[in-house]
Amino acid sequence: MKKLKFILFVIICCMLLITGCSDRRELNDIAIVLGWGMDLTEDGSYLASAQIAVPTELGNNAGGGGGTSGQGFFLETSKGKNATDASQNMQLKLSRVIFASHRRFIIIGEELARNGLANAIDEFSRNPEVRMRTDIFVVTGVTAKEFLSMTYKLEKIPSLAPIKIHQSVGGTESVTFKNFLAQAVSEGSNATLPIIEVVSSGAGKNDEDIQKKTFKITGRAIFDNDLKMIGTLNAREASDRLWINNELKANTITVEIPEGNGNISFVGRKFGSKVKPIFEDNKIKFLISLSGHGAIKENNTTLDLKNPKYLKVIEETLSKHIQQNVTQTISHVQEDFKVDVFGLGETVHQKYPTWWKKRKGQWNEEFASATIAVKVNIDVEEVGSTGPPLHLKESVIKK
Amino acid sequence: MKISALQIFWIMAIYQFGMTLLLTQSPAIAASKQDAWISMAIAGIAGVVITIIGGKLSLLYPKQTFFEYCQTILGKWLGKLIVLPFFIQLFLTMGVILRQSSDIIHMTLFRKTPLVLLIILMIYLMVYLTYRGGIEGIGRCSEIFGPIIFLVTFITLMLSINNIEWKQILPIYADTGWKEILKGSLAPISFGAEGILIMMLTFFIQEPKKGVSFAIRAVGMVSVFITIITIEVIMVFGAGLSSRMWYPYFEMVRFISIMEFLQNIEIFVIVIWFLSVFIKLSTFLFITSFGISAFFHLKDWKKAVWISAIPLIPLSIFYPNIVSASIVFPEKIFIPYILPINMIGIPLVLLVVGTIRKNLSIGKD
Numbered sequence: 001m002k003k004l005k006f007i008l009f010v011i012i013c014c015m016l017l018i019t020g021c022s023d024r025r026e027l028n029d030i031a032i033v034l035g036w037g038m039d040l041t042e043d044g045s046y047l048a049s050a051q052i053a054v055p056t057e058l059g060n061n062a063g064g065g066g067g068t069s070g071q072g073f074f075l076e077t078s079k080g081k082n083a084t085d086a087s088q089n090m091q092l093k094l095s096r097v098i099f100a101s102h103r104r105f106i107i108i109g110e111e112l113a114r115n116g117l118a119n120a121i122d123e124f125s126r127n128p129e130v131r132m133r134t135d136i137f138v139v140t141g142v143t144a145k146e147f148l149s150m151t152y153k154l155e156k157i158p159s160l161a162p163i164k165i166h167q168s169v170g171g172t173e174s175v176t177f178k179n180f181l182a183q184a185v186s187e188g189s190n191a192t193l194p195i196i197e198v199v200s201s202g203a204g205k206n207d208e209d210i211q212k213k214t215f216k217i218t219g220r221a222i223f224d225n226d227l228k229m230i231g232t233l234n235a236r237e238a239s240d241r242l243w244i245n246n247e248l249k250a251n252t253i254t255v256e257i258p259e260g261n262g263n264i265s266f267v268g269r270k271f272g273s274k275v276k277p278i279f280e281d282n283k284i285k286f287l288i289s290l291s292g293h294g295a296i297k298e299n300n301t302t303l304d305l306k307n308p309k310y311l312k313v314i315e316e317t318l319s320k321h322i323q324q325n326v327t328q329t330i331s332h333v334q335e336d337f338k339v340d341v342f343g344l345g346e347t348v349h350q351k352y353p354t355w356w357k358k359r360k361g362q363w364n365e366e367f368a369s370a371t372i373a374v375k376v377n378i379d380v381e382e383v384g385s386t387g388p389p390l391h392l393k394e395s396v397i398k399k
Numbered sequence: 400m401k402i403s404a405l406q407i408f409w410i411m412a413i414y415q416f417g418m419t420l421l422l423t424q425s426p427a428i429a430a431s432k433q434d435a436w437i438s439m440a441i442a443g444i445a446g447v448v449i450t451i452i453g454g455k456l457s458l459l460y461p462k463q464t465f466f467e468y469c470q471t472i473l474g475k476w477l478g479k480l481i482v483l484p485f486f487i488q489l490f491l492t493m494g495v496i497l498r499q500s501s502d503i504i505h506m507t508l509f510r511k512t513p514l515v516l517l518i519i520l521m522i523y524l525m526v527y528l529t530y531r532g533g534i535e536g537i538g539r540c541s542e543i544f545g546p547i548i549f550l551v552t553f554i555t556l557m558l559s560i561n562n563i564e565w566k567q568i569l570p571i572y573a574d575t576g577w578k579e580i581l582k583g584s585l586a587p588i589s590f591g592a593e594g595i596l597i598m599m600l601t602f603f604i605q606e607p608k609k610g611v612s613f614a615i616r617a618v619g620m621v622s623v624f625i626t627i628i629t630i631e632v633i634m635v636f637g638a639g640l641s642s643r644m645w646y647p648y649f650e651m652v653r654f655i656s657i658m659e660f661l662q663n664i665e666i667f668v669i670v671i672w673f674l675s676v677f678i679k680l681s682t683f684l685f686i687t688s689f690g691i692s693a694f695f696h697l698k699d700w701k702k703a704v705w706i707s708a709i710p711l712i713p714l715s716i717f718y719p720n721i722v723s724a725s726i727v728f729p730e731k732i733f734i735p736y737i738l739p740i741n742m743i744g745i746p747l748v749l750l751v752v753g754t755i756r757k758n759l760s761i762g763k764d
Contacts, residue, residue: 012519012523015516015519015520128506131654132653133656133662173656173659174656174659178636178654181640182636182637182639185640186637346566349569349570350566350569350570351569351570353573353574354573357573
């Protein structure tokens with residue numbers, strides 16, 4: 001009996017070791033995918049591109065004095081029927097096993113977005129290796145493959161750049177994919193994704209400047225119920241949309257002040273939004289109340305900002321300006337796209353569930369014809385370190 | 400071989416918690432959408448009621464084991480017969496739990512390791528604890544693991560707060576109605592009802608009365624916890640997304656990111672899940688082997704540990720895939736048969752007959 005127990009113990013110990021062996025993954029056996037691109041090819045299959053980290057190039061340049069400044073990544077592409085198939089075909093070219101756990105950035109070519117994402121994005125959430133906390137963008141101007149082959153001066157891994165840009169202009173932190181899924185699933189809202197566009201960075205005349213390509217976030221792609229991209233919002237409209245959805249984190253607004261013969265710039269710090277659905281004569285109406293708190297960062301008017309009267313003027317002009325902009329954004333969406341990208345349907349669903357049950361099938365038509373009123377309230381809390389501009393003559397300044 | 404009231408509290412709390420947390424949320428949310436938390440609360444109340452039934456029953460004869468008082472109540476042959484469904488239940492559930500727990504560990508951590516290895520290792524651990532420590536060992540383990548499990552869960556809840564959009568819980572009730580809500584509570588009830596097993600554990604408690612009341616409190620605490628977690632899961636992902644995930648709570652923890660700094664902490668969930676399954680399976684194994692030894696009049700119940708452990712390997716491998724273990728088994732076997740017969744029917748019959756008998760015998764005296 002004792003002998004038997006001992007043998008059993010040894011066998012179990014061996015099994016413990018085997019567990020470690022069969023699942024070992026050394027750093028030099030894996031190809032770490034940092035960014036992933038999907039394009040639609042002419043024959044209907046997908047072209048996947050992967051930005052794969054080159055570990056030896058990533059660490060050594062930091063020490064300085066390095067002679068060669070190699071890229072921290074390389075691009076690999078392959079075709080396939082879907083993401084997994086393509087990555088299987090890609091594996092044929094790679095000496096290391098594709099490792100997707102660090103894939104936090106996915107870029108979709110415009111062609112694919114316009115033809116519909118419904119059959120292309122399942123892997124991004126099903127694969128247990130990857131996280132839902134992923135950012136997903138649509139690229140216009142070039143294909144996803146071309147985009148991923150670009151370098152970016154500030155980041156060794158160019159895939160990080162769009163994520164950081166998106167955050168610094170007021171977007172959410174790596175939740176675009178989750179939000180996209182949530183909007184797509186919900187019957188009271190339509191999905192959107194941020195757009196990235198490739199532009200030339202230099203404004204100069206010489207060839208070198210024009211050739212220097214970089215990218216910028218230019219707005220938001222709008223998808224219909226079949227997840228086909230049907231239109232775009234520009235950068236301002238996109239941030240209006242974020243504001244209505246209560247997701248806006250930062251925004252800067254420059255507005256002309258007629259009273260002061262110049263413009264001011266307002267940097268918002270805290271944004272709020274309240275959407276109130278109202279029923280009137282069996283028609284649905286919305287009252288959207290937006291609020292913003294922040295500081296004046298530039299004052300090119302002649303107004304003395306120490307005077308509360310002028311502060312009030314600025315607040316009112318700002319509010320009115322924003323109100324016009326937001327109203328214009330909403331009617332642009334209502335008229336041209338007829339899909340609810342503001343999640344207004346969800347607010348109806350939450351407030352009038354019985355009505356919603358009957359009409360949710362035609363929600364987009366209801367949305368397109370709904371009256372939507374916008375109310376904006378801007379609070380200027382700070383005006384910077386000077387009252388009137390320092391360079392102006394005393395006689396010019398309006399006190 | 401006696402355990403304290405606090406130990407039974409933690410045993411009950413742990414074995415109710417882990418499985419319910421990971422396996423019942425998805426079916427509940429699929430059935431009753433954003434009202435799943437009501438389903439969970441109903442299931443919690445049902446679990447407490449069932450535990451009270453089991454506790455009351457066992458307190459009729461606190462000096463006798465379950466096997467013994469079944470015979471006291473129903474007579475020798477019927478008393479023996481009525482234990483059989485519980486053996487079937489225990490073996491089937493142990494097989495399923497082993498399979499599901501190994502599946503999730505396989506999926507998240509050891510993708511290339513053969514599943515059977517994970518199962519055998521788990522069985523070895525259970526056998527070790529049960530064989531060496533018996534219920535006392537299990538009780539002591541629970542006393543250590545319990546606070547850790549609940550603390551870690553609590554921390555994950557706190558860290559998820561900044562992902563919450565509370566409006567996703569609306570509208571309450573309007574979308575579903577009682578039918579859907581009750582349907583959603585079936586899956587959590589089938590796990591919560593395992594509190595009935597207190598009727599087999601009371602014999603081992605030093606102060607049976609206090610122990611039973613502690614056990615009921617444990618089931619209540621777990622229900623409150625599960626309800627809160629379900630609310631939070633729905634607020635993070637919304638009913639639409641979370642009903643389509645296998646393990647919504649696990650995904651919620653994967654989604655945690657505090658200032659892009661505190662991330663990837665889902666491994667803690669796997670650890671608490673593993674601990675919880677370990678305690679649950681060990682408790683089941685102990686009950687089963689104790690019952691088997693009583694059934695076959697074995698002198699040493701420890702010999703029965705091996706007899707009950709070995710069949711678990713084929714029982715857990717038998718399921719062809721995750722779908723049959725996590726969906727077909729609860730829907731086709733657990734909810735229609737085990738829940739009404741083992742968890743509610745037999746204990747109620749025993750309780751009624753037992754109470755009448757006791758009153759009669761007191762009347763005779």
